[in-house]
Amino acid sequence: MQFRYSLVIPIFNEEVTLKELYHRLKPVMDNLDGPVELILVNDGSHDRSLELMQELHQQDGRICYLSLARNFGHQIAVTAGLNFARGEIIVVLDGDLQDPPELIPAMVEKWRQGYQVVYAQRTQRHREGWFKRFTAYVFYRLLKQLADIDIPLDTGDFCLMDRCVVKVLNTMSERNRYIRGLRSWVGFRQTAILYERDPRFAGEVKYTFRKSWTLAINGLVSFSIVPLKISTYIGLFSALMAILMAILILYWRIVAPQSSLVGFATIFVAIFFLGAVQLVSIGILGEYIGRIYEEVKGRPLYTLSEIAGFEQE
Template identity: 65%
Template structure:
């Protein structure tokens, strides 16, 4: 089979209501692109009829391929799994809820043809999202850029087109706690943005809950910044300076301030405040260290990124990048 020009990698979880419309819009898009396309759909352990729909789509259209993971590994791991199987000269990453408009892909392709290796979608607006969601997203991207060791473009998600060379580099990265848009920025190469207005979900409920979004935010900061570790040092220095100041003031009040009307910070309340303050500083520092140590623990275990229970239209990986493979029947295996 000749190498397709475009590989569309789309992770999904419980998207039975969106899959028919997603396929319809992408089929129409494929006819307008300047090359052959393949569609790789990654079922991240869905509990609805998503897998059955994928089987049906693959049976009627050879351009559709799918892989079903052994359980729900999370969006970033599912996306990484799809990248392992993509064979196109350019890889388009999208979400299955149609919030990444397929019609924008033509603009991404145009910039790729102009010589850019990574073309990412940059959101100008977010339709059908509450003010709190928009506010926290705005603040998070700016905070991440201030803390990160690399410049990660603001207001961007995983929606992008990347050259084959960039995808190969991402596939070679062994880390478990993955933040694809950060890794995409870290590799460098020529990158540019295509701005678009992000619509609301076509159907179904939001899969990135507040808890998952918070976990992704923490993961992105810890994965691309050492500043939280330095924060522990800063808190320690601040506590030492504060303690030194209080010691000086206490000595002054004890030996030099003889005014009967002076308001001295002394007694049990002062001691209690100091103990609680130092305890909070210690717990924060231990928590920061624990987050980094937890990531080290995940890495040294050496477990595969994901497991696969079913492949459709795809061959098992013969030599997966930085993963472990075991001889198992059919398409099932560890990757």
């Protein structure tokens, strides 16, 4: 069967939202002008998410699901869904209903105008703490300044992509994935749709600070070598400071040998400063080397324990 639309949704411990998610998606799918497949990707959930996905599959033949053998992370779960998507128009959205499914027809209309990527750009985040809003605001603007490509501000993974874009993404096997960056990297005609991001329908936030931090580091390291250059610049600055301090200490030793600026305190400050610079530089270098190590092992991005709904291929 040739599908016109594929909706890809990663699921991790979303038993309290799955039924409402389907309830809101069903009228959208019914009103689209072609065959639709809804691909739910179970990312190693520990609750009843997989059981509910199985029930939804029995209830509606348009629903397919993949169950990863363990929790591989949000970006890998999205990647798995894209690998199995068969439609010519692919939409990626989250399962917590912060990405409103009702926006999909407007995205499709942009696609009809000739755009191959239509990304949803947040204008407001409802019921999110000031710290998360502030850190997200800073991160997106920092990434835009440092990245080698133009990654749109305030955008997540909620988007529509043409089949030609997904084909290119599926050829990329890198493990530390930042899909919204890869989506920009591939090029093609892209445009935004503005929307206000809703709060979670129910349940706990799945993107903890640690996960958000990891995703942010992946975005920075995957699309910029500026951190490596910064460590080099800091090293050069430290060398100049060390030379200046050596000259000053020599001057004080000759002119004012009893000065408190001469002695162990100055030496300790210099040692700690240079040691900190070295450790920061090694840490930045380690981030890049660690990614090289992950890539050269050549392991598959994910493993599947269960799959259903793709038999008609």
